Amino acid sequence: MELPASALGIVLSVVVYPGLLFLVILGLLSQWYRRKLVARMQNRVGPKYVGPFGMLQPFADVYKLIFVKEVVTGVFTPVRLLMFLTALGIAAISSAAALLPMGPYYLGAPLDVFVFIYLTLYASIAVAILGLGSTSPYPSFGGARYTALMLVFEPAIAMSLIALVRVLAPGSLSLAEALSNPKLPLDSPLRGTVAVATVVIAAVAYSTSLLAKAMMKPFDIPEAETEVAGGYLAELSGPALGLSIVLHEVELALYVLVLANLVIPVPPLEPGVLSVVVALVKYFAVLTVLVLVAYSMGRVRVDQALKALGKYSLTLSAIALATSFLV
Amino acid sequence: MDLPTLMLTLTITSFLLAVALWLPTANKSRIRRTEIYLSGEPQSHFKLSFVEVAWAIRYVMQRLYKTLVEHVQTGLFNDWFAFSLPYLLLLVVLLYLALGG
Numbered sequence: 006m007e008l009p010a011s012a013l014g015i016v017l018s019v020v021v022y023p024g025l026l027f028l029v030i031l032g033l034l035s036q037w038y039r040r041k042l043v044a045r046m047q048n049r050v051g052p053k054y055v056g057p058f059g060m061l062q063p064f065a066d067v068y069k070l071i072f073v074k075e076v077v078t079g080v081f082t083p084v085r086l087l088m089f090l091t092a093l094g095i096a097a098i099s100s101a102a103a104l105l106p107m108g109p110y111y112l113g114a115p116l117d118v119f120v121f122i123y124l125t126l127y128a129s130i131a132v133a134i135l136g137l138g139s140t141s142p143y144p145s146f147g148g149a150r151y152t153a154l155m156l157v158f159e160p161a162i163a164m165s166l167i168a169l170v171r172v173l174a175p176g177s178l179s180l181a182e183a184l185s186n187p188k189l190p191l192d193s194p195l196r197g198t199v200a201v202a203t204v205v206i207a208a209v210a211y212s213t214s215l216l217a218k219a220m221m222k223p224f225d226i227p228e229a230e231t232e233v234a235g236g237y238l239a240e241l242s243g244p245a246l247g248l249s250i251v252l253h254e255v256e257l258a259l260y261v262l263v264l265a266n267l268v269i270p271v272p273p274l275e276p277g278v279l280s281v282v283v284a285l286v287k288y289f290a291v292l293t294v295l296v297l298v299a300y301s302m303g304r305v306r307v308d309q310a311l312k313a314l315g316k317y318s319l320t321l322s323a324i325a326l327a328t329s330f331l332v
Numbered sequence: 333m334d335l336p337t338l339m340l341t342l343t344i345t346s347f348l349l350a351v352a353l354w355l356p357t358a359n360k361s362r363i364r365r366t367e368i369y370l371s372g373e374p375q376s377h378f379k380l381s382f383v384e385v386a387w388a389i390r391y392v393m394q395r396l397y398k399t400l401v402e403h404v405q406t407g408l409f410n411d412w413f414a415f416s417l418p419y420l421l422l423l424v425v426l427l428y429l430a431l432g433g
Binding site for chain 2: 077078079088093099116127247323326
């Protein structure tokens with residue numbers, strides 16, 4: 006399962022592929038795709054001018070914010086600390102990507118799904134502190150709302166991920182093994198039915214939690230423009246805003262990549278070029294479904310969001326986790 | 333690679349990469365500070381005394397106490413159980429995994 010990983014191999018897999026560089030390119034391309042799709046749904050054009058079909062617009066935006074603009078902030082905002090937390094979130098997501106069996110070097114161990122959950126938590130906490138750390142009331146409201154939702158969607162994501170990995174790699178609870186060598190127990194009809202049902206329930210719970218985590222509709226109340234002026238992003242500018250956008254896109258890209266390859270486990274994720282292309286096709290298919298479902302709904306209030314997440318995310322993930330023990 | 337080594341390796345790598353991303357972007361020369369708006373008064377009027385902080389802490393604790401009394405410690409066992417059920421469930425799962433899955 007595990008290839009020998011030298012120090013250089015770890016650095017390459019965290020910084021270049023499938024870590025930081027790969028995730029940033031995939032995340033920003035996904036942002037373009039998402040914006041184009043939503044624009045089509047709303048009878049708009051979407052990004053158009055930079056690159057073919059406007060594909061390079063997110064890259065141009067992030068480049069300008071990080072390398073050209075300056076940070077304008079209040080005297081009491083600890084903006085350098087907030088930027089470090091954002092960078093830490095991006096770095097932790099990149100490190101978590103090293104657990105995916107996509108490159109020549111990948112890291113894996115029994116129970117490594119818990120390492121994945123632990124590393125991705127840095128990103129959520131960074132987003133919450135980005136809002137709460139500002140002295141302006143609007144980002145504070147956004148941060149407080151995100152924290153309230155986080156208490157529901159983080160356990161749900163963890164439970165649904167453990168359920169998915171338990172079904173696909175029952176012996177080791179290893180994410181790398183569940184992705185590279187999935188074993189759906191289809192030997193008896195009953196076990197097979199329970200396994201498929203568990204995967205479907207966990208996928209629904211994971212997707213719902215993911216919409217809240219990525220602050221996509223209908224759970225985008227933490228960054229509602231008309232109510233809290235953009236929430237946690239309201240007081241950020243220049244490199245701080247650029248890093249926050251990168252963090253958001255990188256986080257979404259990693260989560261959707263994992264979801265797509267766990268829910269559609271055939272063909273498995275392997276280091277070869279063809280396998281990675283197939284994985285990306287699965288990624289964009291799942292992203293399309295998520296965006297179409299999300300943006301066909303309207304924004305809900307915080308209490309409604311909490312109730313919906315409790316119902317469709319936390320409860321379903323607990324059920325999926327319980328049924329995964331029956332497989 | 334075993335689990336603690338993997339966790340430690342990736343945590344250290346994350347912190348090193350974070351520093352490498354943070355140092356060039358959080359350059360002090362590219363941060364412009366603006367004064368806060370105090371209804372036209374100069375910023376020197378803004379002072380935070382110990383008494384004000386103490387009142388703020390009291391206010392937060394009061395709200396926390398009120399929340400606990402109204403939603404958690406209502407005196408009904410069912411309310412407490414409903415509140416703590418997800419956490420208990422997570423503990424049971426962790427216990428199960430700790431005992432060997």
